[in-house]
Amino acid sequence: MDLQAYLKERSQLVDKALEQYMPTLPAPAKVLEEAMRYSLFAGGKRLRPILALAAAEAVGGSVEAALPASCALEYIHTYSLIHDDLPAMVDDDWRRGRPTNHKAYGEAQAILAGDALLTQAFVILTASNYPATVNPEQIRRAIYEIAVAAGPEGMVGGQSADIREQGNAAAGPEVLTYIHTHKTGALLRSAVRVGAILGGATRDQLASLTSYGEKLGLAFQISDDILDATGDPMLLGKPVKHDAKKQKLTYVTLCGLEKARREAANLAKQAEDSLQSFSAAADPLRALARFTVERDH
Amino acid sequence: MDLQAYLKERSQLVDKALEQYMPTLPAPAKVLEEAMRYSLFAGGKRLRPILALAAAEAVGGSVEAALPASCALEYIHTYSLIHDDLPAMVDDDWRRGRPTNHKAYGEAQAILAGDALLTQAFVILTASNYPATVNPEQIRRAIYEIAVAAGPEGMVGGQSADIREQGNAAAGPEVLTYIHTHKTGALLRSAVRVGAILGGATRDQLASLTSYGEKLGLAFQISDDILDATGDPMLLGKPVKHDAKKQKLTYVTLCGLEKARREAANLAKQAEDSLQSFSAAADPLRALARFTVERDH
Numbered sequence: 001m002d003l004q005a006y007l008k009e010r011s012q013l014v015d016k017a018l019e020q021y022m023p024t025l026p027a028p029a030k031v032l033e034e035a036m037r038y039s040l041f042a043g044g045k046r047l048r049p050i051l052a053l054a055a056a057e058a059v060g061g062s063v064e065a066a067l068p069a070s071c072a073l074e075y076i077h078t079y080s081l082i083h084d085d086l087p088a089m090v091d092d093d094w095r096r097g098r099p100t101n102h103k104a105y106g107e108a109q110a111i112l113a114g115d116a117l118l119t120q121a122f123v124i125l126t127a128s129n130y131p132a133t134v135n136p137e138q139i140r141r142a143i144y145e146i147a148v149a150a151g152p153e154g155m156v157g158g159q160s161a162d163i164r165e166q167g168n169a170a171a172g173p174e175v176l177t178y179i180h181t182h183k184t185g186a187l188l189r190s191a192v193r194v195g196a197i198l199g200g201a202t203r204d205q206l207a208s209l210t211s212y213g214e215k216l217g218l219a220f221q222i223s224d225d226i227l228d229a230t231g232d233p234m235l236l237g238k239p240v241k242h243d244a245k246k247q248k249l250t251y252v253t254l255c256g257l258e259k260a261r262r263e264a265a266n267l268a269k270q271a272e273d274s275l276q277s278f279s280a281a282a283d284p285l286r287a288l289a290r291f292t293v294e295r296d297h
Numbered sequence: 298m299d300l301q302a303y304l305k306e307r308s309q310l311v312d313k314a315l316e317q318y319m320p321t322l323p324a325p326a327k328v329l330e331e332a333m334r335y336s337l338f339a340g341g342k343r344l345r346p347i348l349a350l351a352a353a354e355a356v357g358g359s360v361e362a363a364l365p366a367s368c369a370l371e372y373i374h375t376y377s378l379i380h381d382d383l384p385a386m387v388d389d390d391w392r393r394g395r396p397t398n399h400k401a402y403g404e405a406q407a408i409l410a411g412d413a414l415l416t417q418a419f420v421i422l423t424a425s426n427y428p429a430t431v432n433p434e435q436i437r438r439a440i441y442e443i444a445v446a447a448g449p450e451g452m453v454g455g456q457s458a459d460i461r462e463q464g465n466a467a468a469g470p471e472v473l474t475y476i477h478t479h480k481t482g483a484l485l486r487s488a489v490r491v492g493a494i495l496g497g498a499t500r501d502q503l504a505s506l507t508s509y510g511e512k513l514g515l516a517f518q519i520s521d522d523i524l525d526a527t528g529d530p531m532l533l534g535k536p537v538k539h540d541a542k543k544q545k546l547t548y549v550t551l552c553g554l555e556k557a558r559r560e561a562a563n564l565a566k567q568a569e570d571s572l573q574s575f576s577a578a579a580d581p582l583r584a585l586a587r588f589t590v591e592r593d594h
Contacts, residue, residue, distance in 0.1 A: 029458050032457035109457060111408065115411075116457075122444035123444040153322065160409045161325035
């Protein structure tokens with residue numbers, strides 16, 4: 001399959017839906033709307049939505065069944081980047097080739113834009129916008145999956161640990177694994193699971209796709225660490241070698257570049273292997289696993 | 298009815314449920330759990346949960362039907378206080394007689410504790426913890442109500458406008474009304490509506506209770522402004538005359554103390570009047586309307 005064409009078509013589909021779910025705010029809150037839009041439409045890869053849609057199709061479901069949830073995942077991902085970039089957190093000035101949200105709108109509006117995107121995700125998930133194939137119990141399960149993955153037992157827990165361990169050279173591999181599986185891994189895993197649930201996956205299909213999502217999530221994080229150490233700042237849209245400067249605990253700083261590369265490739269292969277029982281309907285997921293470790297930004 | 302005894306019994310019930318919904322986090326994220334608990338169990342009045350439970354009972358529903366949603370409302374209210382107190386926002390050092398969350402845990406963990414509490418609210422709302430009287434459609438509607446009320450078209454929109462208008466002496470009554478109805482009003486209104494929805498309200502009951510919630514929300518905000526201007530800092534647990542110092546737009550700074558007092562009393566009376574068609578099952582709501590404007594903290 002032509003992955004580049006597929007990614008382009010899917011990200012256009014997702015962008016259109018993301019736009020439809022953006023509220024239009026009155027004058028006193030217009031700056032909040034602008035700040036939300038600034039980060040939501042900053043040229044993200046839309047990996048999480050695309051994974052959710054692909055997982056729904058892999059189990060025979062429709063794109064429409066997973067579209068609201070896929071947008072909710074991108075709203076949540078965007079909020080997490082805005083808050084992560086804040087001066088009190090990682091303190092980044094650049095993201096996707098543009099000033100970060102707080103550089104453009106100030107810290108207060110950036111914090112609120114993040115809060116607004118996170119909350120709007122749950123508006124999207126509960127608006128009456130599902131096809132008749134999706135029943136209320138599937139919707140409840142999908143929202144629960146996303147909330148657990150994004151919350152204190154998932155992404156926010158990982159961010160808290162990541163901040164706490166900054167500059168701690170004594171932190172070991174267990175802490176790094178906790179951070180990776182929670183900060184980035186949990187939401188990627190939930191993207192695949194939620195797509196599968198809304199697409200009507202059987203119990204066995206859901207188990208295979210969960211394994212796929214876990215391997216892919218780890219591979220993605222390791223390849224992010226590699227890109228920070230070796231990538232092209234023009235392609236990445238942000239400065240590199242940032243992790244080393246901040247003494248940030250990463251797979252590369254802990255294990256070295258060569259071991260990181262082997263491990264990422266190995267995990268991408270394991271992700272693909274999880275899909276052995278699936279038909280060609282899972283080909284996009286197979287290609288996405290390879291893309292995760294072969295991308296240059 | 299003995300309102301003080303009622304409030305005590307209900308806040309104990311709510312506190313117990315809030316505790317049950319708190320996740321236990323592993324060592325790398327323990328500080329996040331502590332920061333969440335610090336603000337969640339800081340002696341809040343639990344007004345929003347108590348309103349939701351009372352609204353459910355006013356329409357003949359059970360406390361159990363509204364208990365998860367009532368806890369979710371308190372998690373969301375607590376997150377909003379943590380973020381509102383941040384240096385980049387209102388920059389408060391004291392809340393409920395204790396240092397604010399960022400004073401105790403640092404800004405990064407305070408931002409994350411807020412994010413975690415907000416997200417956990419949606420875990421609570423979608424965990425399988427409803428009695429059989431509540432159907433999935435009621436649950437979906439309740440979550441939608443809360444997300445809209447807390448999000449950019451509700452509370453966060455109000456906070457954004459409030460921050461933006463700080464120190465703007467030229468801001469008029471329309472902006473103040475937007476801020477009041479959104480920053481505090483929307484979540485209070487949704488507390489009453491969500492309790493009613495989960496309690497099985499008819500369309501007419503829901504309309505009456507919505508009117509009650511709107512009047513009560515405005516009365517509450519005006520009485521908050523009055524307490525800031527005239528209250529006892531020992532009872533309030535925070536310094537007073539804060540709004541005037543910050544040139545904050547409030548009902549008191551805009552209309553004066555006397556007009557504010559009359560308006561709050563008037564709104565509380567209108568809230569009570571909205572309940573004329575209800576039986577004695579709505580007596581707690583009636584007493585809560587009076588309490589809103591007669592409280593000293």
